[in-house]
Amino acid sequence: MDLGDLIKLENVIPVLRTKGKKQLLHELSVRAAPGAGVAQQSIFEMLLQREGLGSTGIGRGVAIPHARLPGLDRIFCLFARLEEPIDFDASDREAVDLVFLLLAPEMAGADHLKALARISRLLREPATIEKLRSSKKKASLYSILTEPMASSAA
Numbered sequence: 001m002d003l004g005d006l007i008k009l010e011n012v013i014p015v016l017r018t019k020g021k022k023q024l025l026h027e028l029s030v031r032a033a034p035g036a037g038v039a040q041q042s043i044f045e046m047l048l049q050r051e052g053l054g055s056t057g058i059g060r061g062v063a064i065p066h067a068r069l070p071g072l073d074r075i076f077c078l079f080a081r082l083e084e085p086i087d088f089d090a091s092d093r094e095a096v097d098l099v100f101l102l103l104a105p106e107m108a109g110a111d112h113l114k115a116l117a118r119i120s121r122l123l124r125e126p127a128t129i130e131k132l133r134s135s136k137k138k139a140s141l142y143s144i145l146t147e148p149m150a151s152s153a154a
Helices: 021-036 040-053 110-124 126-134 138-146
Strands: 012-016 057-059 066-069 076-086 096-105
Touching: 012 021, 012 138, 021 040, 021 076, 021 096, 040 066, 066 110, 076 138, 096 110, 096 126, 110 126, 126 138
Parallel strands: 012 076, 066 096
Antiparallel strands: 076 096
């Protein structure tokens, strides 16, 4: 699964201003609703519910808020680069400035997990994280996100 299959150029936000985690989740919900075809309030509530189970801040300034939603017919992704890092209750306690929103249909099961794994692999690479932090243009960010991953020999 390539990120190019999951994210569209219009769902890349090069600079997002937000003051905290809850405001960020609200803003992501507002921006995702039209493309996902699901009510903003439903997205927001499911993201808050998921964060209540434990932070989706994965470390090194990266968060992957995600949720399964009734009424969604396909996986939807959105990437945002925050203007200023915010506290996200990440396990390493580092403030978050790179956010990848992942929404999946309620019954997506394996596809949801594959998408999360693909995003996690991409964002585990220090060089990729640095490129995302230093790029300020939508097209550049999209190019970095959708670059095919080098396959590793097993």
